[in-house]
Amino acid sequence: MxxxxxxxxxxxxxxxxxxxxxxxxxxxxxxxxxxxxxxxxxxxxxxxxxxxxxxxxxxxxxxxxxxxxxxxxxxxxxxxxxxxxxxxxxxxxxxxxxxxxxxxxxxxxxxxxLFPELKALLLKADFLLEKNFVNAVRRAGSVDYLVLTGRFVGMPGISADLFLVGRFNRRKVARLIKSFEKDFGREINYALMSRQEFRYRKDITDRFLYNILENKKIVMVNELGLK
Structure with missing residues (x-):
């Protein structure tokens, strides 16, 4: 076995x-x-x-x-x-x-x-940490949409590293992210929206929202049917 x-x-x-x-x-x-x-x-x-x-x-x-x-x-x-x-x-x-x-x-x-092997090892370790991070965030509320972007995908110019749509206890999410910042060794910029706010911002072609949706990202949860 x-x-x-x-x-x-x-x-x-x-x-x-x-x-x-x-x-x-x-x-x-x-x-x-x-x-x-x-x-x-x-x-x-x-x-x-x-x-x-x-x-x-x-x-x-x-x-x-x-x-x-x-x-x-x-x-x-x-x-x-x-x-x-x-x-x-x-x-x-x-x-x-x-x-x-x-x-x-x-x-x-x-x-x-061992330069390539070291870099690959660190990337794999970061991937496992990101996976644990996403699982912890999913347990903090009802998640409709969750993406990693910004510095998670090598694009620090994007204003958010984590984007969430759903119902959350905002204080709980803030505490959770703060604890993971120590593990990542850097600040995690994030944005939370309800479904209602997301739909409104999408309808008016909100610049902040479309900067996230149209740039490089890793989609972890997609209950909104977005392409």
């Missing part, structure tokens, strides 16, 4: 146990999702919302493993991660002028032999 595959009971503990710390997991996600970008220490600490000493320690660990490399750059300008009002990585980057002649940056090393 074939044994069933088991998932970790703690929804976020799997990767932390495997890689040693939450900070290391956050760093891996940052570097592997943006392998072409160069980051310096203080901006990394702000982007992943972690203590700078912890960041420095884990950067050295990842450098010793060969996953990232240290780069000395003297460019006129460079890209740094943009952070929101809560000092969390927004998924976007901004260009700034280099005031110093030389700065030390860290960057993913694409020549690391």
């Amino acid at each position: 074939k044994a069933k595959k088991r998932l970790p009971k703690n929804r976020a503990a799997g990767l932390e146990q495997l890689f040693g710390s939450r900070t290391r997991v956050k760093l891996l996600k940052l570097f592997l999702n943006s392998p072409e970008k160069m980051f310096f220490v203080r901006e990394i600490a702000r982007a992943i919302n972690s203590q700078i000493n912890s960041v420095r320690r884990e950067l050295l660990n990842l450098k010793d493993l060969g996953i990232i490399r240290e780069v000395e750059a003297s460019k006129e300008s460079y890209l740094i991660p943009k952070v929101d009002t809560q000092k969390k990585f927004s998924g976007k980057f901004k260009q700034v002028k280099n005031k110093d002649v030389i700065k030390k940056f860290f960057q993913a090393d694409g020549n690391f032999i």
Whole structure:
């Protein structure tokens, strides 16, 4: 008889146990999702919302493993991660002028032999976390329509990461999303609508709604018969 595959009971503990710390997991996600970008220490600490000493320690660990490399750059300008009002990585980057002649940056090393496997592992872990997240949201009310969009699909310009239509206890949903923000390591922007509000906004071709409906998204629940 074939044994069933088991998932970790703690929804976020799997990767932390495997890689040693939450900070290391956050760093891996940052570097592997943006392998072409160069980051310096203080901006990394702000982007992943972690203590700078912890960041420095884990950067050295990842450098010793060969996953990232240290780069000395003297460019006129460079890209740094943009952070929101809560000092969390927004998924976007901004260009700034280099005031110093030389700065030390860290960057993913694409020549690391296990680079593709590491990236695939993190993607799979995020998928499992997203699945747990969706199941928890579905239990928070009566769901007619549920989509993951925005930063869940690599489009941070969309104003919502999670869009819900149905009947919900709004406080319960807010608490639930807050708890999962810690696991994802970033803020989750979301929008809730009743069926009545959804139909009205759809009828008047509401810009906010159609920005979600017409862009890239992952449809998890569709009781509205939308195409």
